[in-house]
Amino acid sequence: MLLCPRCAEALDRVFGGVAVCVGCQGAWISQSALDVAFGNPRWPAGRNMWWHAALDCPECATEGTVTRMDARSADAIMVDLCPSHGVWLDHGELARLMKLEAGADELLALQRKVNAVPDPDGLAQRRLRWRTELDKRRRQTAEFRAWLEMAAQRKAAEAAEAERLRAIEDEKRRQVREAQAASAAEIARVAEEKRQAELARHQRLMKQRAEIAASMNVLVREREAARGHLASVESQFAQHEKALSEIDKELDAPKPNPK
């Protein structure tokens, strides 16, 4: 069911691809009907005047999407056109675009172009029905709108559920990433500890080495001094030995006569 983009009443499909609003008598003409009637699925040609765009495409609505129709100025008449589906013409606009004489029936003229066999009686009967069945149609329209509303709510609920599941998945992935990061941090921490320990050991050995080297410098100087002292002691010892042996030699010489 299509709803009138102007007054939200139900549209009545009157003949191939053409539906008329029961309330405002505006007409929805599908691209296929436009193609048959005017040789152009995007009839009427005109200038796009987007700032006048105000109506949503009734066929896009049945697919669950809201498409603001293009506003197009054709022969100074503002028409609303969905690039995928068709054109909306308010009551009387079709007659002006088709340049019909005053009082001519625009739907009948269109039916002549769309249908090989126009049916004026059928159209008249439909118009009579529109007047008598308006209340019933309004009820149907209300039911349809309620159904659309419900479908939209169901869609929203499904989207919310999908969003919730996605959030859970995201959280799981985040936790895995966090755990991976934590274990990487632990590995890095252990490596850093090892590096610090090796550095400390190296520094300790360098310090010990420096202390021992300093101590060896002292010992070298002491050894020089001791060697000097030993040389002097040995030289004195040699002198003493020499003096002793000379004295002993003289003592062995013939003793002087004591007188």
Ligand SMILES: [Zn+2]
């Ligand atoms: Zn309407």
Ligand SMILES: [Zn+2]
């Ligand atoms: Zn559309």
